[in-house]
Amino acid sequence: MKAALVWVVVVVVVVVVVVAAECGETSATPVLTRPGYHFSRRAGWMNDPVPYFEESTGTYHLFFLCNPTNSTIAPWAPGGHQGYCHATSTNLVTWRHQPLAINNSAGTGQIVNPRALNFTSSTAIVHDRLPFDARAVAVQSGGSLAFTNNSDLLHWSAASQKPVFSHPPNVTLIGDVALTACPGQRSSSCVRLLAGSSTGDGFENGTAAVVAFESTDWLHWNFTSTLFTWPRSLTPRAECVDYFSLDGYKVLLSSIPSTGRTHWAIGHEDASGRFVASTHGVLDSGGAYAAKTLVDDTGRRVALHWVRDGLSVALEKEAGFAGYQSLPRELHIITSPLTLLAKPVPEMATLRHHALSLPNIHLRDSTYDFTLPTSDGGQFNLVVDLRFTALSSNKSSIGIRVLTSQNRTELTTIQVTQASQVVSCMDTPLVPDTDRPGGDITHIPLSGQEATAGHCRQLCCQNTDCVGFVFDTRDSFCWLKAQIMPPVPLKGVTSGILSAANTSIVLNATRSSTLPGAATPVYTCNVQSLPNVEAHSSSSGDCMSTSAAGDMPGNDYRHFRGVLNSTNECYEACCGDSKCAGFTFVPSSTVSDGDCLLGLPCCWLKTACQEASGDHSFTSVNVTQQSRQAHVSLNIFVDQSVVEVFANGGVAALTAAVHPQNSLPDNIELWSEGAEAIVSTTAYTMAMDNDDASC
Template identity: 25%
Template sequence: MSIQSQVAYSTERANRYIAENKGIVNPLYRNRYHASPPVGWMNDPNGFVQYQGAYHLFYQFHPYDAKWGPMHWGHMKSTDLIHWEDLPVALAPDQAYDRFGCFSGSAIERDGKLYLLYTGVTEADEEGVHHQVQCLAVSEDGLHFDKVQQNPVIPIAALPEDASQIDFRDPKVFEHEGMYYTVIASKASDETGQILLYQSEDLVEWEFASVFLKGTKEQGIMWECPDFFQLDGKDCLIFSPMQWPQDGDDYQNLNSSVLAVGEVDWTTKQFQPASYQELDHGLDYYAPQSLEDDKGRRICIGWMQMWGRDFPTDTLGHGWTGSMTIPRELKWVDGQLKQYPIGIEAKLVQQGENSRIITLEDAKETIPGIEGDCGLLTLKVDTSELDNLNIYLRENENERTVVSFNKEKNELGIDRSTSGIELKGEEATPPVSRKVTLAGDRDYLELAIYLDHSSVEVFERNGEAVMTANVYPTEEATGISFECSGKAVFEEATFTPFV
């Protein structure tokens, strides 16, 4: 019998542990305006939903260690998507059908109640196999959840023939024309990813509807964390494939987050993709989940880490690991996806924009008033006579993170090779830099760069291109400087610290 099967996990035990230990975590790398766990380990966002006037974010949570472990559901809420209030743990692995983990899932409101649909990892069967099944918990107050007696509501018996019983997870529930549906990640017998679709009238009794989308050998070995929604009249499916092959500058990480755009044939209940694109061209972005709020905004948030790499806050014994990205509003503008960062601007202390134009030519300079390690750097640069521009962030004498622009190649890049602690991983070559080719010519470069204590998020032109990376300087690193070959004319350069 394993150690885990002997441990009596419960939400009460988890909440006591958090109360006793949250005050002793090391805050050195804790982000200020990104959702992070009070203690322990955080990964995938779960149950991202608006309920009773607040945004609720659940997440994969191991409270007892800064490493991945027996999965619970942590819980926090916010009214502005920037300040998060920790709430009691929502789910613990305390039943036979979820004894080895309450894995990822989603939330939906029905008749004033909040329903959580999640993956339970079962106790081992006679052959020592842990199956993955789908389970349901319900709350009348959004704080305390009861697992339904009918669990698992989607057992392994409901799987189609060509689907793994141990890779069947991450249900994302939605409503369409009076029927509830959920997309669930699955692995087929040929070691490819696929998305299954189930339907229900009441969220309790479910039936298999279709293989919603089947992957190919060229599209990774397993797809995780699917999310289906309509955006500006387009049918969209987000998923996170493992080992999607590299394609030029795209899919450079071991695991990726992909947006497929197409159309659902609701007669066959199958998704017909027309295009695929990577959502974030940085180094740390996985398992995004979205909601539609009462303002009609499609808001997406992702895990700001990557599997198979070092986690310095664990290695250093800081007692916590993991953060979420800034929430982003997704929109189609002139046929292009834009990801607008939301929430933070209202909470920044405005220092005043530079009223004068600053010109650099074949030089490396600082700009007065532009420095800091936690805030928003906004730039608008005339690049008509520029060759290359390097922006040095979190800079000290020995360390820096570099955001670069190559005018001839029209490439935006990020490089953390000298940012501080080296982040090694399963990749043959340590992941230190990425780049993306921008759409159209750029006589003006417009950047919004969000800095926090261990993260950099770069948004180009309101999110036509986005690059996210974790960084861990080993010394104080608040410097920001600019280096160019050719002429860079800064029509706007503002740093607004978060306080």
């Protein structure tokens, strides 16, 4: 079995450093800027989103917890007030504020009694199995109901009766509920309500869990079970519950205060309706929290988060606003390894304007600076493809710096660091419904128990020339690939790239600030063996190389005599052959032997390399093929005071509030330290379509 010795542990570090100003840079007055294309309020506090799609009008609705007095005081803080504000969109990108939907101001400025059967600041909206001839129903604070009969969801009324809930044993209800159909063959009018909770030791010391109630009349709710208990390390409670089917699995979302993140679990329901998790992880490794989802008329599942601004109460009051909403993210499941993928909705591309494309930038202990052609105050999108190999056994790094001040006293860094590890070829992820046409070595018919994508992967691992494979379930053919070709969606086809198993990602973000009272969060997430679902094709020029004067005798598998006339031509021949690990070239041979003739240029391709020595008329080159390079794809959104990073097609994400004070918003720097890298990037400036987009 083939095992690839590669540099595979990748660390993506987002570091935002704002240090003391110097050399004429001043920041006496804090710069507190609202983001441009991230949705935020004109004034006042906002946090937990409740997104909803109304099919009859094709409208996306965003309800979110807010302080209806337009104060920046949090609704649960002393002096706070609570309501649900409302915004609408036709495209998930540009949003318009609507009148206040629900006002719960009376008596909601404090946390409820932890022993009382009550809900804190909860709203979930559903559009089927409804009472009161309603268009939609919201379960809100105290467990009370509000409903609307209008398709625009603008006018809400309180139900005349407050629901009654049976008390679950040893459970404190926190709220932030989800509403689903009852499991199994129960009454068509049965509705299940899932509530975040704290079990065991109470509100502050318990274990995060999700409990289930059922009702057929929306008024009398019976406790049925604890749907799921999160690992004991996740304390003290679960908030912002969401529960849905996706790509053949059940997915549970819960936000956990002790981690400050939204956690996901993928699994199935057992016969009793309880959730059984197969795996779990974190939806965003940074400052995004309280994720909730909607399903639109295309059937896609879209999530939004509350982005915490990281500012003190005093700074939020000075700014006049507090909190943002994340970019909308499509959710999907990949199966090898089983992971929840979140990537920006494609509608975000409609905000792109000027583009600057920089392909195949070679970095080797060097930097590359460029300036955006135009930018609207630090609003841009970078699509970056990083392929790299370490130059030594010591740690090496490559990355991108943005929002950098003139004297580099302030910068935002997105960094990739790698270390060595051996990864088994058979750990290569299987990517469903994805073809990679072209670049074939051969195709093999499979039958019986061997007609599987896993066996096709095994055949690729046994072939020294194979760097990828495609298994077509329609005719049971296994296609082995000599080149990594671009992915093409195709039902019934499973593909894999051997290098895709060789990327494990850790996202870590640190932010420090000299703003008085600003938070300095440290974000850390360890995620193993994440595939790169955006792997790119191989071509000549995609290889990396190190050269030395002298010969590298031995390990030859092919030679060219009098055909290739330069080191570059010999390099092209090696880089275009996945078997080639290096070559030796001589422009004019001083001897005649079986491989070369006196006076002719000669090129020897090699399966392995050793240290060059001897005759300095020879040039010997070690070549790293793309299939042996570490590979990371980054999609970076910079929006004045917010940065969102999506790695490897959305298998990992990080959001951070940055609040730059003295930055040059259009300057971008690529760098490499202790590594050789090929970086391809396209930079887009971003702009909203109307002034009301982020009001």
